[in-house]
Each structure stands twice: as structure tokens, then as C-alpha cells.
Amino acid sequence: MPERTRRTVRDLRRGNRSTLLRRLYFDGPLTRLELSRLTGLSQASVSNVVAELLDLGVITEAGSVESDGGRPRILLKTAPGHGQLAGVDVGETRVLVELFDLELTPLAKADLPLGDGGHDVAAVVEHALSGLRTVITESGVDPGSVLGVGVGVPGTVERTPGTVVHCQTIGWEAVPLERMLREGTATLEGTDLPLFIDNDATALGQAEMWFGTGRGCRNAVVALIGSGVGACVVVDGAPYRGSAGSAGEWGHTTAQVGGAPCRCGARGCLEAYVGASALLGRYRSAGGTTATGEEESLAALLADPAPAAAGIRAEVVAYLGAGIADLVNLFNPEKIIIGGWAGLLIGARMLDPIQQAAAEYALRQPFARTSIELGRLGPEAVAVGAATLPLARLLDGGGTIEQTRTGQSAPAVSRPGPPRAASPEHLS
Known part of the structure; x- marks a missing residue:
């Protein structure tokens, strides 16, 4: 018989704080009366919880609105200066570190190329720590006010x-990775920063679902196409992780039996046909001229009128369309969102033919109910998503830094996101 979980008064108070804080974060500013109506909590409970959140400094007053014959009602919102959030994107060619305020307004950025060392673990860790030092120094914030560091890998x-x-x-x-980063952050400005590590596609997926193209959806697939290929499968508002956390490895589904070799060691993976590294390898073999950076090289491939380049683009359309059709048939999502720097470049030029190719392979009924769209948060969305990892813990903990600093290895989304999330202006 399952063991009952006993909830203490402290748990209930923290739950109420979390409910109100999440509502203010995604839908604020709101009045106390609006909070009561939206959450179902009594006005007395709302007043008590609001007082606690104001004392914590995680929310602030934001003006007032006229009431029906009474005194003006005070508007409340989250306080952007309550603390900062760091997001680290361990990419294929660089480590990107960004620092944000509580409302995810960028404060500072460090973009560190990996160079010839590739993904040597020690080099990656040193880049992440160096980037953290840089953004904290350049922003001028107190290191002790950084609520946490999210890392997308x-x-x-x-x-x-x-x-x-x-x-x-x-x-x-x-x-x-957690141990290696923790040893470094323990000496970073004398502050032991909480760490939250998750898959990069899952981090991207949370950002797009909360602030981007996925807002308002409960079931979606967010595809990350860069040098490699991955996906975040969102089911009822939360990512599906599988039994061991590896769900979403869409790039390593088989696109062609016995096909092109993939970096993972298998053959015929989707990544070997639509990932930027594989595309640029075929482009060079066909005589195409590539630039120093992958982004510039992929842009050149997409614009090259030569027949060889056109043939590679046609293959991308066919394989990506078929891969998207697999997602439609397997998961029946409301939306499939294409993100990642390479996905956004490819989608900006070829989204219509990709949609047409997907229609040829997908079952008609679920395909008719699925939209295929580009992500809204840009090529650096993984760093934004990484910063939402400590943010999610802060919201679930009801705004207390102590809650945020415990259980640092928690998943990116501890419970489903909001059914209707307002997007911060800078992320729109």
C-alpha cells in the first residue's frame, strides 16, 4: 500500500506562496482581489501570503488601479532585483554564459569558444567558471545575490x-560535471552557487514553453537543431524524461537503415542528415566553401545556388520532414517548435517545404491538428532555458532562497508550467 505523504502547516504555507508567486510571475501585475479569484485562495489567505512575499522581497508593489467606489487597489508584481539567475549553454563549439535578473532581462554575457580542446571536460568547466566570473564582475552584482546557476548540456x-x-x-x-563545477563555484568570489544541470534541449523546451512559441500549450515537441539534434517532448505541461532521463534523443532515431555514419557511432541517425556538422561535412565534400564559424558556413550553404548545395538542401527538407512526421505520429503534439541556431537558419529559409514534406509522411488526422513553427527566443535560447532551472526551483519554493539552495540536482521542471504565461517584453 502506498505510503501517505503528510503535509505540514509549513508545507501548506510554502505551497500557497508558490501558487501566488507563480501567478504573479507569469500574469502580473495583479491585485490581491485578482489573486484570490485566480487561485481560489481566500482573501485573508492571499493577504497573509502577500505579506510574507513582500517581507522576503521577492515581490513588490507596482502602482494601483481604481476600484468600484472604494480605495484604489494595489498592484503587485515580482521584483526583478530580488536576485540574479545565471544560464550556461555548453554548446558544440562554445560555452555561453549569461546573467539575468529575476524577470530574465539580460545583464551580462560571456561567449567563450572551445577551440582545439573540443569538449575536454576540464576545459569546459574552466570556461563555465571563467564565464561566471566575467558576468558577475561586468554586471557589478553581489555574488551572494545570485540565486543559482543553470547549465544546459x-x-x-x-x-x-x-x-x-x-x-x-x-x-x-x-x-x-556537478562535482567538478561545484568545486569551482565554491571558490568563486567566496560563494557556493547552487547548480542545476539538465539536457540542453530540455532547457530550451522549458524556455519556449514558458516564454516563447509554446506558451499556452500542454503537449508539444521542441526540437533543438544545432551541430547535433535533440528534442524536448512536453506531455501535459512537463517534459517526458523516460526511465533514465534520456528521452528526447530524436537526433539518434534511425532515418535510414545502414545509412550515413553518425557521431554517436551508429549509422543512419537523423542527426547524420540534418545536424549542422554533418551538413557542412557534405557541403565541403561537394566542393562548397565554408567559413571559419559553423553559423556563417551554414548560412553560405543555404544561400549557395550551386546544384550540389541545392541537392543537400533538398535532402534536409526530405529527412527533416520525415523526422517531424515521426514526432507527429508518435506524440500527437499541439505544436512542433523548431529551435537551435541551425534550426532557426534552416527554418527561416525552408519551413514551407519542410511542412509539406512532413505532411507526406505523417498520418493526416494528427498532422491536421499540429502546427510546425519556429522558436521565438532566438539562437541563444538554451542559455535562457538554463537560467529557468533555478527560477523553477525559486517559484516552487515560494520565493525562499533556502528552498532554492537545496536539492540542486532536481529536474528542470518540477511540475507543469503555467497554462497561460505572459512573456517578458525582452523575450517576445
Whole structure:
């Protein structure tokens, strides 16, 4: 018989704080009366909880509105200066670190190329720590006010005692990334910053679902197409992780049996046909001229009128369309959202033919109820998504830093996101 979970008064108060804080974060500013109506809490409970959140400094007053014959009602909203959130994107060619205020307004950024060292773990850790030092120094914030550091990484994030990362494509096997980063952050400005590590596609998915194209959806697939390919499958508002956290490895589904070799060691993976690294390899083999950076090289491929380049683009349309059709048939999502720097470049030029190709392979009924759209948060959305990892813990903890600083290895989304989320202006 399942063991009953006993909720204490403290748990109930924290739950009420979380409910109001999430509502203010995504839909504020709101009055106390509006909060009562939207949450179902009594006006007395709302008043008590609001007083606690004001004392914590996580919310603030934001003007007033006229009432029906009474005194003006005070508007409330989250306080952007309550603390800062750091997002780290461990990409294929660089480590990007950004610092945000509580409303995810960017404060500082450090973009550090990986260079010839590739994904040497020590180099990646040093880049992340160096980037954190840079953004904290450049923004001038007190390191003690940073609520947490979210890190988006390729591959599978295994939550053992400590968090380890497995990623065949970059040669990582059970890398103790949490321990290595924690040892570094313990000496960072004398502050032990809380760490939240998750798959990069899952982090991107949370950002797009909360603030981007996925707002208002409960079931969606957010595709991350960069040098490699991944996806975040969102079911009833939360990411589906599978039994060991590796769900969403869409790039390593088989597009062609016995096909092109993939970086993971298998053959015929979708990533070997639509990932930027594979595309640029075929482009160079066909005589195309590539630039120093992957983004510039992919842009050149997409604009090249030569027959060889046109043939590669036609293959991308066919394989990506078929891969999207698989997502439609498997998951029946409301939306499929294409993100990642390469996905946005490809989609901006070829979204219509990709949609047509998907229609040829997908079942008609679910395809008719699925929209295929581009992400709204831009090519640096993984860093934004990484910053939402500590943000999610702060919201679930009802605004207390102590709650945020416990259980750092928690998943990116501890419970479903809001059914209707207002987008911060800078993310629109």
C-alpha cells in the first residue's frame, strides 16, 4: 500500500506562496482581489501570503488601479532585483554564459569558444567558471545575490548522488560535471552557487514553453537543431524524461537503415542528415566553401545556388520532414517548435517545404491538428532555458532562497508550467 505523504502547516504555507508567486510571475501585475479569484485562495489567505512575499522581497508593489467606489487597489508584481539567475549553454563549439535578473532581462554575457580542446571536460568547466566570473564582475552584482546557476548540456543527465553526464557524440561517459563545477563555484568570489544541470534541449523546451512559441500549450515537441539534434517532448505541461532521463534523443532515431555514419557511432541517425556538422561535412565534400564559424558556413550553404548545395538542401527538407512526421505520429503534439541556431537558419529559409514534406509522411488526422513553427527566443535560447532551472526551483519554493539552495540536482521542471504565461517584453 502506498505510503501517505503528510503535509505540514509549513508545507501548506510554502505551497500557497508558490501558487501566488507563480501567478504573479507569469500574469502580473495583479491585485490581491485578482489573486484570490485566480487561485481560489481566500482573501485573508492571499493577504497573509502577500505579506510574507513582500517581507522576503521577492515581490513588490507596482502602482494601483481604481476600484468600484472604494480605495484604489494595489498592484503587485515580482521584483526583478530580488536576485540574479545565471544560464550556461555548453554548446558544440562554445560555452555561453549569461546573467539575468529575476524577470530574465539580460545583464551580462560571456561567449567563450572551445577551440582545439573540443569538449575536454576540464576545459569546459574552466570556461563555465571563467564565464561566471566575467558576468558577475561586468554586471557589478553581489555574488551572494545570485540565486543559482543553470547549465544546459548535450546528452543524458543522470541524477545519481551527484549529477553525471553521458554524451557519446562528444566522448563523455559518466562525467561528474556537478562535482567538478561545484568545486569551482565554491571558490568563486567566496560563494557556493547552487547548480542545476539538465539536457540542453530540455532547457530550451522549458524556455519556449514558458516564454516563447509554446506558451499556452500542454503537449508539444521542441526540437533543438544545432551541430547535433535533440528534442524536448512536453506531455501535459512537463517534459517526458523516460526511465533514465534520456528521452528526447530524436537526433539518434534511425532515418535510414545502414545509412550515413553518425557521431554517436551508429549509422543512419537523423542527426547524420540534418545536424549542422554533418551538413557542412557534405557541403565541403561537394566542393562548397565554408567559413571559419559553423553559423556563417551554414548560412553560405543555404544561400549557395550551386546544384550540389541545392541537392543537400533538398535532402534536409526530405529527412527533416520525415523526422517531424515521426514526432507527429508518435506524440500527437499541439505544436512542433523548431529551435537551435541551425534550426532557426534552416527554418527561416525552408519551413514551407519542410511542412509539406512532413505532411507526406505523417498520418493526416494528427498532422491536421499540429502546427510546425519556429522558436521565438532566438539562437541563444538554451542559455535562457538554463537560467529557468533555478527560477523553477525559486517559484516552487515560494520565493525562499533556502528552498532554492537545496536539492540542486532536481529536474528542470518540477511540475507543469503555467497554462497561460505572459512573456517578458525582452523575450517576445
